[in-house]
Amino acid sequence: MANSSGRPRNWLRPGPTILVGHIALVDRHVNNISVITIEHWMIRGRKDRYLGIFPKPGVSDNDVANAKIFGTPIKQALLAENFNQLQSILVNLGAVVVDPYLVRTDERGTVLFSKWANHIIKKGEAGTRSRLRWISLFSIYLRIAIWVIAPIVFIVFLLTYLPMTQKRKKERKYYASVALKEI
Incomplete structure (x- = not known):
């Protein structure tokens, strides 16, 4: 969530652009199921039902088919050349659902994933033995991070839930908006 919304916003910065609306579709499966299916998709490059029993990843x-409900307000805003209320309308239609735990997980995961990805890329061309070995190590690391470390992080998240209420409200407002963070 954090990167699916935050990073593209920063891509807009160099040009004379204005973010007028955004839609964030999410994987609605239970997090542990998503972990299994996303890893299958990420490591094997196939967006099919893992082992024939899990749902498709992502x-x-x-949800993709039903996203057409966002088309009408977008079309109306385009025709009227008025985007002032577009994001509010999209949010009311369910275009952005902010899960604070997933925001935290995404922020931390992106940092670690970037480090692993850069390291693996330096290990050789796609398909080389060295690179495949590092991908296997990443897969093992990912499982440990998800099944051992993530539950601990979730407990810490719960322990800090009340003290972090204001921050979560601020983040929820930001991720449901079209504002750009100052960098």
């Missing part, structure tokens, strides 16, 4: 085909 945003469901149904």
